[in-house]
Amino acid sequence: MRATGLTPLFLSINHLSDGDAARQVIARMGDTPRVLLPDPMPSGRTVGVLSRMDIVVSMRLHGLIFAAGQGVPLVGISYDPKVTS
Known part of the structure; x- marks a missing residue:
C-alpha cells in the first residue's frame, strides 16, 4: 500500500460480520495506515x-x-456465483 500511496478503507456494506472480517485483515497489516x-x-x-x-x-x-454506478474502478472478490456473474 505504501508504494501506491493509497490508504485502505474497510467499510461494512450490509452485514455486521463485515466489521469482524475487516478487523481480521487489519490485524495482519501491521503498521500500514488504514481506515475502518x-x-x-x-x-x-x-x-x-x-x-x-x-x-x-x-x-x-x-x-x-x-x-460501478459512480464510475469508480472496481475489483470483485468472488465468494458467491452472483458476484462472479
Missing part, C-alpha cells in the same frame, strides 16, 4: 463514500454496484 468504518451506513451515504475512492475492492455485490 465497521458499522453499516444508509445506502446513500455508502454510495457517497465509495464515490470518493480511487478503486474499490469488494466481495459484496452492492459495494460493486455502488462503485
Whole structure:
C-alpha cells in the first residue's frame, strides 16, 4: 500500500460480520495506515463514500454496484456465483 500511496478503507456494506472480517485483515497489516468504518451506513451515504475512492475492492455485490454506478474502478472478490456473474 505504501508504494501506491493509497490508504485502505474497510467499510461494512450490509452485514455486521463485515466489521469482524475487516478487523481480521487489519490485524495482519501491521503498521500500514488504514481506515475502518465497521458499522453499516444508509445506502446513500455508502454510495457517497465509495464515490470518493480511487478503486474499490469488494466481495459484496452492492459495494460493486455502488462503485460501478459512480464510475469508480472496481475489483470483485468472488465468494458467491452472483458476484462472479
